[in-house]
Amino acid sequence: MLSSNYTKKVYEDVVLRNPGESEFHQAVLEVLESLEPILEKRPEFEKHSILERFVEPERLISFRVPWVDDEGKIRVNRGYRVQFNSAIGPYKGGLRFHPSVSASVIKFLGFEQTLKNSLTTLPMGGGKGGADFNPKGKSEGEVMRFCQSFMTELYRHIGQFVDVPAGDIGVGAREVGYMFGTYKRIVGGYEGGAMTGKGIPFGGSLGRVKATGYGLCYFAEESMNRQRGTSFLGKTVIVSGSGNVAVYAAEKATQLGATVVAMSDSDGYIYDNHGIDVNEVIKIKADRQRISVYADKVPTAAYNEGSKNIWSVKCDIALPCATQNEMDKQGAKSLIENGCLGVFEGSNMPLTPEAIALVINAGLLYSPGKASNAGGVSVSGLEMSQNSLRLSWSEAEVDMKLRDIMKNIFNASFEASKEAGCEGNLMAGANIAGFLKVAEAMIAQGAV
Numbered sequence: 001m002l003s004s005n006y007t008k009k010v011y012e013d014v015v016l017r018n019p020g021e022s023e024f025h026q027a028v029l030e031v032l033e034s035l036e037p038i039l040e041k042r043p044e045f046e047k048h049s050i051l052e053r054f055v056e057p058e059r060l061i062s063f064r065v066p067w068v069d070d071e072g073k074i075r076v077n078r079g080y081r082v083q084f085n086s087a088i089g090p091y092k093g094g095l096r097f098h099p100s101v102s103a104s105v106i107k108f109l110g111f112e113q114t115l116k117n118s119l120t121t122l123p124m125g126g127g128k129g130g131a132d133f134n135p136k137g138k139s140e141g142e143v144m145r146f147c148q149s150f151m152t153e154l155y156r157h158i159g160q161f162v163d164v165p166a167g168d169i170g171v172g173a174r175e176v177g178y179m180f181g182t183y184k185r186i187v188g189g190y191e192g193g194a195m196t197g198k199g200i201p202f203g204g205s206l207g208r209v210k211a212t213g214y215g216l217c218y219f220a221e222e223s224m225n226r227q228r229g230t231s232f233l234g235k236t237v238i239v240s241g242s243g244n245v246a247v248y249a250a251e252k253a254t255q256l257g258a259t260v261v262a263m264s265d266s267d268g269y270i271y272d273n274h275g276i277d278v279n280e281v282i283k284i285k286a287d288r289q290r291i292s293v294y295a296d297k298v299p300t301a302a303y304n305e306g307s308k309n310i311w312s313v314k315c316d317i318a319l320p321c322a323t324q325n326e327m328d329k330q331g332a333k334s335l336i337e338n339g340c341l342g343v344f345e346g347s348n349m350p351l352t353p354e355a356i357a358l359v360i361n362a363g364l365l366y367s368p369g370k371a372s373n374a375g376g377v378s379v380s381g382l383e384m385s386q387n388s389l390r391l392s393w394s395e396a397e398v399d400m401k402l403r404d405i406m407k408n409i410f411n412a413s414f415e416a417s418k419e420a421g422c423e424g425n426l427m428a429g430a431n432i433a434g435f436l437k438v439a440e441a442m443i444a445q446g447a448v
């Protein structure tokens with residue numbers, strides 16, 4: 001609930017100006033609620049219309065993506081890029097290929113990305129993009145032709161100093177490779193820093209693939225240690241999803257001494273109280289098969305239909321790593337009843353507002369994705385630095401920098417929560433800490 005006239009007015013305008021865009025409204029409302037305590041103390045933000053500017057993307061590009069399927073038929077998808085905020089650096093954020101992609105989804109993600117990138121301490125603004133293309137069931141040739149067509153429009157909007165895309169749902173190393181190759185061909189030169197998540201032989205960072213999942217666990221470990229004096233050691237963990245973020249979160253949680261008992265895809269989840277063999281999941285996903293195949297291969301595992309039911313599994317730690325609004329109040333209630341200690345977000349906005357309220361009010365540890373999943377974009381930032389320097393850091397060096405960054409994000413969020421009078425509320429802390437830096441940069445740059 002908003003209480004100040006300023007935030008109420010800004011939110012009303014967002015709803016009026018972006019009708020029906022429920023994901024975008026949801027992301028904005030959460031942030032405005034968190035910012036209220038500091039807005040009272042910093043009247044200059046209202047004076048400079050910072051919130052009005054902060055919720056309005058600098059630019060939203062939407063474009064036709066025609067491509068030819070294996071039958072020779074021309075198909076059409078819609079592509080997007082939102083260039084949300086460039087106050088502290090070039091726009092930066094991933095590309096998502098999923099049938100659910102819409103202007104609302106891309107805007108919520110770009111809005112969140114602005115705050116997340118600010119938290120990383122690296123000079124990156126906020127952007128996001130994608131298409132309502134479903135890579136599932138498409139041949140290699142179809143995926144390549146789609147990526148090439150997508151880039152023949154996107155290239156004119158990006159560049160190492162302008163806007164730097166990377167992967168997200170449905171976009172991994174394969175798709176980034178096809179898009180980067182097309183970009184390179186069109187612009188007529190190697191501009192490594194124009195995309196991140198690239199393959200290792202052509203400028204990729206050793207460590208980017210694992211960065212989001214590993215970073216999530218480093219953040220969760222720090223939170224458990226600092227806020228409860230405990231750690232992953234001996235804990236049971238649920239990881240939803242089985243994509244890039246999920247598998248490396250599961251791998252790191254296992255390395256830190258936890259037992260991952262459940263993982264999922266959009267159809268259902270697997271359960272094994274002996275612990276899930278992450279390498280087997282990685283193999284299944286490399287073959288682009290469903291998670292149900294795991295239960296066929298591993299006799300101690302069971303498969304259950306319905307991905308949302310994963311939260312009914314008893315666990316100490318929940319790591320949602322699939323998609324937005326994947327945990328509703330029923331899921332949160334089950335976790336609380338089963339004595340869960342903390343929920344750390346790997347995906348972007350996985351908890352509904354009702355689920356967040358339940359988790360926080362029940363006293364569980366909780367971290368918002370913009371803080372705890374920032375490891376991915378942080379290592380993207382490191383990849384950009386390496387491309388500019390024309391060198392390559394070892395995986396161990398990247399991992400060390402990632403650990404430091406995640407610790408710093410925890411500290412910044414925790415300190416900001418203390419200053420705002422809600423010590424330990426990392427949602428409020430992350431929103432405030434991320435916002436302040438961008439807001440100050442916006443004031444310094446005038447009415448742009």
Ligand code: NDP
Nearest residue numbers: 168169170212241242243244245265266322323347348376
């Ligand atoms: P992937 O495409 O690699 O994996 C996505 C996983 O989530 C798959 O298991 C997929 O299942 C599942 N999933 C997707 N949509 C739904 C849905 N509607 N309902 C249930 N399950 C679903 O994506 P990533 O791992 O890269 O991304 C996962 C989340 O993490 C996203 O929210 C993304 O924005 C966020 N993120 C990603 C970063 C990165 O570096 N990649 C960085 C920071 C955040 P299925 O195969 O059945 O579709």
Ligand code: 2IT
Nearest residue numbers: 093094166168376377380
């Ligand atoms: O949501 C995210 O932070 C990402 N998908 C990663 C973005 C990036 O530019 O690496």
